[in-house]
Amino acid sequence: MSVLVFIESADGEFRGTSLEAVAYGAALAKAQGSNATALVLGNTVDASKLPNVGNYGVSKVLHVNDDRLDNGIIQAYAQVVAQAMEKEGANTLVLAKSSLGDAVSARVAAKMKAALASNVTELPDLNAGFTVKRSVYTGKAFQITELKSENKILALKKNAITPEVTDATAEVEAFSPSLSDADFGVSITKTDKITGEILLPEADLVVSGGRGLKAAENWGIIEDLAKALNAATGCSKPVSDMDWRPHHEHVGQTGVKVSPQLYVAVGISGAIQHLAGVSSSKCIVVINKDPEAPFFKAADYGIVGDAFEILPKITEAVKALK
Amino acid sequence: MKILVCITHVPDTTSKITFSENNTKLNKDGLQFVIGPYDDYALARAVEIKDALGGTVTALNVGLAETEATIRKALAIGADDAIRINAEPTDAYFVASQIAAIAQKENYDLILMGRESSDYNGGQVHGMVGEMLGIPSLSPVMKLDIEGNTAKMAREIEGGKEYLEASLPLVLGCQEPIAEWKIPNMRGIMSARKKPLQVVEPSSDETLTIGQNYEMPAPKGACKMIDADNAASLVELLRSEAKVL
Numbered sequence: 001m002s003v004l005v006f007i008e009s010a011d012g013e014f015r016g017t018s019l020e021a022v023a024y025g026a027a028l029a030k031a032q033g034s035n036a037t038a039l040v041l042g043n044t045v046d047a048s049k050l051p052n053v054g055n056y057g058v059s060k061v062l063h064v065n066d067d068r069l070d071n072g073i074i075q076a077y078a079q080v081v082a083q084a085m086e087k088e089g090a091n092t093l094v095l096a097k098s099s100l101g102d103a104v105s106a107r108v109a110a111k112m113k114a115a116l117a118s119n120v121t122e123l124p125d126l127n128a129g130f131t132v133k134r135s136v137y138t139g140k141a142f143q144i145t146e147l148k149s150e151n152k153i154l155a156l157k158k159n160a161i162t163p164e165v166t167d168a169t170a171e172v173e174a175f176s177p178s179l180s181d182a183d184f185g186v187s188i189t190k191t192d193k194i195t196g197e198i199l200l201p202e203a204d205l206v207v208s209g210g211r212g213l214k215a216a217e218n219w220g221i222i223e224d225l226a227k228a229l230n231a232a233t234g235c236s237k238p239v240s241d242m243d244w245r246p247h248h249e250h251v252g253q254t255g256v257k258v259s260p261q262l263y264v265a266v267g268i269s270g271a272i273q274h275l276a277g278v279s280s281s282k283c284i285v286v287i288n289k290d291p292e293a294p295f296f297k298a299a300d301y302g303i304v305g306d307a308f309e310i311l312p313k314i315t316e317a318v319k320a321l322k
Numbered sequence: 323m324k325i326l327v328c329i330t331h332v333p334d335t336t337s338k339i340t341f342s343e344n345n346t347k348l349n350k351d352g353l354q355f356v357i358g359p360y361d362d363y364a365l366a367r368a369v370e371i372k373d374a375l376g377g378t379v380t381a382l383n384v385g386l387a388e389t390e391a392t393i394r395k396a397l398a399i400g401a402d403d404a405i406r407i408n409a410e411p412t413d414a415y416f417v418a419s420q421i422a423a424i425a426q427k428e429n430y431d432l433i434l435m436g437r438e439s440s441d442y443n444g445g446q447v448h449g450m451v452g453e454m455l456g457i458p459s460l461s462p463v464m465k466l467d468i469e470g471n472t473a474k475m476a477r478e479i480e481g482g483k484e485y486l487e488a489s490l491p492l493v494l495g496c497q498e499p500i501a502e503w504k505i506p507n508m509r510g511i512m513s514a515r516k517k518p519l520q521v522v523e524p525s526s527d528e529t530l531t532i533g534q535n536y537e538m539p540a541p542k543g544a545c546k547m548i549d550a551d552n553a554a555s556l557v558e559l560l561r562s563e564a565k566v567l
């Protein structure tokens with residue numbers, strides 16, 4: 001029994017969180033004495049890059065050369081993943097938790113009657129059955145969950161493993177699943193997507209702004225610091241509700257859950273619903289003019305003062321570092 | 323338009339989460355339970371669609387009798403009737419199986435729910451229900467308009483959104499800004515008491531996962547305060563002390 005890893009791409013590259021999933025799948029297979037195969041759908045990533053997936057520990061990549069799969073059509077993807085599991089004799093599917101990953105893995109779980117654990121934060125414990133640690137209550141706690149059925153799916157939270165990258169390459173094998181028109185019953189009419197920017201759920205560094213910035217046109221100081229750090233930008237819910245920033249930047253309980261090395265919160269009070277989305281950040285910096293702002297209780301470093309004065313100074317210091 | 327809205331019964335988002343019985347059970351003492359915030363968006367959109375196009379909205383919850391106050395709130399917001407499947411919602415596969423069993427009999431045009439529950443954050447039930455019924459499932463859906471037999475939707479993807487079209491029936495996991503949360507008014511609350519709430523026993527008992535016990539995150543250390551006049555020194559601390567740059 002082996003492990004299959006589902007890989008997503010963005011901007012013509014494999015997604016960082018998917019490559020983490022490859023490393024995780026390879027480590028799991030090693031612990032079980034089996035092997036892991038990665039699966040790439042469509043042609044958005046140049047074929048010459050396929051062998052590089054081997055850098056993360058798998059020896060084989062299945063590639064479905066079908067342009068219809070360049071878009072994430074959920075039903076078709078679920079068909080392909082399930083067929084690839086059968087072909088490889090894989091009883092465990094590993095993937096990064098994402099908008100598409102969630103939607104696809106749930107359908108695969110129902111098809112294969114697989115036990116699905118999401119937001120997995122560590123390699124499984126194989127000593128007594130198969131248990132994983134996963135984040136629950138939106139980051140407020142963890143649960144140890146046992147996966148009972150023969151087939152299993154693990155949807156990983158970012159940083160579930162620190163990949164060891166080698167220069168090993170993988171053999172690429174073409175895979176032609178059977179797909180019907182019904183699998184393409186949903187049509188994507190248009191996609192609006194930022195390109196050339198770091199995606200928030202993947203980002204190691206995030207600079208996030210709240211209502212304290214007072215207006216959309218004041219976002220320059222956030223963007224300047226983000227640019228200097230090479231960070232992604234985020235915001236609080238009221239900021240996206242007021243359309244100061246696009247919805248996909250909204251961080252928190254009802255938005256994106258981030259797991260960066262560094263989260264810089266500027267003019268955000270630190271409501272519990274916002275904190276839920278940032279609790280797995282390694283280091284949190286809070287800049288707020290109110291010394292009583294609840295966010296300071298969740299922070300590693302804090303500066304009390306006016307963001308409009310403080311942020312440009314920090315941006316200059318970051319530039320000086322480089 | 324015949325719409326089913328599946329709701330979860332979860333602790334209010336401001337809740338402090340603690341556990342009892344050797345960290346194996348959620349400590350419910352003092353917790354306020356609400357309709358899951360994402361489910362609330364799904365319900366609000368369902369009521370809007372019904373108001374515009376006619377039809378019915380049925381609210382469904384898999385839960386024990388303790389969830390009835392939450393279900394009544396869905397009726398007060400505008401659902402016409404409700405179904406409670408009398409079982410602890412142990413895992414996503416179990417819950418999805420219950421929903422699919424009801425849906426198989428009822429032929430809903432739309433099955434809406436939140437993109438994920440705010441307790442387990444799995445985001446699995448809509449996809450499983452779609453697969454069990456053999457119809458498309460989409461999530462997270464942030465815009466939904468019905469034109470004839472076609473649903474026009476926007477779905478959030480990392481870094482943006484995609485616009486989609488599909489024929490009904492569909493299963494959708496919803497999130498903001500698909501609609502504004504609705505607050506029940508007095509008339510809604512009064513009429514909710516008289517609306518039918520049917521209790522049915524589960525159609526199967528199979529689960530695929532078992533929650534064993536809970537752990538709390540490691541407590542945060544104290545926050546190091548930096549003087550605003552010396553703000554630039556933060557960068558050096560992030561580099562040499564926190565080692566994140």
Ligand SMILES: Cc1cc2nc3c(=O)[nH]c(=O)nc-3n(C[C@H](O)[C@H](O)[C@H](O)COP(=O)(O)OP(=O)(O)OC[C@H]3O[C@@H](n4cnc5c(N)ncnc54)[C@H](O)[C@@H]3O)c2cc1C
Pocket residue numbers: 209210211212213235236237238239250251252253254255266267268269270271272273274277287288289290293305306307308335359
């Ligand atoms: C069910 C539910 C779900 C929710 N989900 C989310 C979620 O996912 N994400 C989320 O963010 N919120 C969420 N919220 C909303 C949340 O409760 C807060 O209302 C929100 O996070 C507050 O945003 P804010 O911190 O930007 O604004 P505010 O609370 O208004 O805080 C602004 C802060 O800026 C500071 N400030 C003002 N001027 C300056 C200045 N010049 N320099 C420095 N600091 C300044 C102020 O001191 C204040 O602390 C949710 C709420 C509910 C009910």
